[in-house]
Amino acid sequence: MTPEFSSVMTSLDLLSAAFIVLIGLGLLGIVILFIIDISQTKDAVRHNYPVVGRFRSIFSKLGEFFRQYFFAMDREEMPFNRAERDWVDRAAKGEGNTIAFGSTKNLKVPGTYIFVNCAFPTLDEEAVDMQPVQIGPYCPYPYNAPCFFNVSGMSYGALSTPAVKALSHGARMAGCWLNTGEGGLSPYHLEGGCDIVMQIGTAKYGVRDAEGKLSDDKLREVAAHDQVKMFELKMSQGAKPGKGGILPGIKVTETIARIRGIPVGEASISPNRHLEIKTTRDMLDMIEHIRSVTGKPVGVKAVIGGSEWLEEMCVEIHKRGMESGPDFITVDSGDGGSGAAPMPLMDNVGLVIQEALPLVSDILHKYGLRNRVRIIASGKLITPSEVAWAIATGADFVNSGRGFMFSLGCIQAMRCNKNTCPTGVTTHNPRLQKGLDPEDKAVKVANYCKNLVEEVQTISHSCGVLRARLLGRRHVRVVKDSGHSVPMNLLYPRPEILPEYKDQAEAMQPLDE
Numbered sequence: 001m002t003p004e005f006s007s008v009m010t011s012l013d014l015l016s017a018a019f020i021v022l023i024g025l026g027l028l029g030i031v032i033l034f035i036i037d038i039s040q041t042k043d044a045v046r047h048n049y050p051v052v053g054r055f056r057s058i059f060s061k062l063g064e065f066f067r068q069y070f071f072a073m074d075r076e077e078m079p080f081n082r083a084e085r086d087w088v089d090r091a092a093k094g095e096g097n098t099i100a101f102g103s104t105k106n107l108k109v110p111g112t113y114i115f116v117n118c119a120f121p122t123l124d125e126e127a128v129d130m131q132p133v134q135i136g137p138y139c140p141y142p143y144n145a146p147c148f149f150n151v152s153g154m155s156y157g158a159l160s161t162p163a164v165k166a167l168s169h170g171a172r173m174a175g176c177w178l179n180t181g182e183g184g185l186s187p188y189h190l191e192g193g194c195d196i197v198m199q200i201g202t203a204k205y206g207v208r209d210a211e212g213k214l215s216d217d218k219l220r221e222v223a224a225h226d227q228v229k230m231f232e233l234k235m236s237q238g239a240k241p242g243k244g245g246i247l248p249g250i251k252v253t254e255t256i257a258r259i260r261g262i263p264v265g266e267a268s269i270s271p272n273r274h275l276e277i278k279t280t281r282d283m284l285d286m287i288e289h290i291r292s293v294t295g296k297p298v299g300v301k302a303v304i305g306g307s308e309w310l311e312e313m314c315v316e317i318h319k320r321g322m323e324s325g326p327d328f329i330t331v332d333s334g335d336g337g338s339g340a341a342p343m344p345l346m347d348n349v350g351l352v353i354q355e356a357l358p359l360v361s362d363i364l365h366k367y368g369l370r371n372r373v374r375i376i377a378s379g380k381l382i383t384p385s386e387v388a389w390a391i392a393t394g395a396d397f398v399n400s401g402r403g404f405m406f407s408l409g410c411i412q413a414m415r416c417n418k419n420t421c422p423t424g425v426t427t428h429n430p431r432l433q434k435g436l437d438p439e440d441k442a443v444k445v446a447n448y449c450k451n452l453v454e455e456v457q458t459i460s461h462s463c464g465v466l467r468a469r470l471l472g473r474r475h476v477r478v479v480k481d482s483g484h485s486v487p488m489n490l491l492y493p494r495p496e497i498l499p500e501y502k503d504q505a506e507a508m509q510p511l512d513e
Helices: 003-038 044-048 052-069 083-093 162-175 188-192 214-223 254-260 282-296 307-322 343-348 355-366 382-393 400-407 437-464 499-507
Strands: 114-117 133-135 144-147 149-151 177-179 194-199 228-234 298-303 329-330 374-378 397-400 475-479 485-487
Touching: 003 044, 052 114, 052 400, 083 307, 083 400, 083 437, 114 133, 114 382, 133 374, 149 162, 149 437, 162 400, 162 437, 177 228, 214 228, 214 282, 228 282, 282 298, 282 307, 298 374, 329 355, 355 374, 355 382, 382 397, 382 437, 382 475, 397 400, 400 437
Parallel strands: 149 177, 149 397, 177 194, 194 228, 228 298, 298 329, 329 374, 374 397
Antiparallel strands: 114 475, 133 144, 475 485
């Protein structure tokens, strides 16, 4: 063997050894990262997809750079854009929620709302803390609701066990209520000690008898929990107005089947409407019955399409007496929600909240019932400006589902109906659920709620009022097709109260002074 050949072989051996060492170090690094990722519970994606899940964070950060040159900006994603999701993420983590270099929002797009700041804004020391608002003045057990921002109806079944636990604990920490959704009251809703709104869907899950009819005994059993403050009769929901709830069979576990009173593994399909309710009078009868059995406030949730039934309801309430009406109406938006739904219903049926909310508020005002019936707005309202708009338009409260899902770690993977949610929020796969630590996520739920409320109050102070509920339509301008804005109180002027109802309206306690 020549010296030259020996030298070449020695170099190759060294290179081979170095390559093997590098491969070994790389594999060791991957093992270490795997152990770190699968052991932590703050990031569900990294926990459920060790090592590989790290690329999501890397690509998200790189995306900000690449979008400047090649791709869409933050405001162009659907159904929630990156700017909105990033705001929720920062709020949930309790991080500073300021941005640099100006707004990325196109303020000349028709429909954009702009708050009218005051020349002499409210000083911090002059501001008044959020005040409780009473719901159900004619009930034996009215509810003094402490917070104007709350968790919308999302069923246990649609959401995972750790997700519901986190929402329950987080809602208690934030001082807001948690709506059960139509899937019934589970032990996980009660676990955190928060206030609860029990939703009754068309299938009566959780309060049904063996034949699927409303059971007074089950109603009393649920109402016996001090935490259950109100009952919500769901007439329709944003994801699928005109169709009942849909829970795929793969998500109907033994626990869910027991809570709902249905067979294990079979798809849970609710009727299109309550079989007992064929008219507005039937609806009021049902509300009065539930209230008489439970002693607690009862309201309805509906997507608004035709509004004739609302006017019929108002006339009927005046015939029967003020105590007969719903204690609240939850106005849902027709552009979808977290639930599984046929695309035609999600895309093209029902008014969006921007049109439905002023319509409902004005009808109640016209019939002198605005101070009798509280209004809850629901539907894609996840940021402070959207919540402040809803309050200014006529809502007493705002519910959010997907906003709180983002605070739990949802990454908008669009797999809510497939039992493969990568963050553990909407899956019953035990492996995927492990990435969602209820204790950690409860803090983020509470942070999100508290920070949103604080920033809504900041908007109200900028407009010169002492607290958020004093915002009105005069404080908002809406951008029109011309690119110029007009005052919302001119775009949606309050109607006059009908003369025959003025005396009764004046006798009612004002909402907020």
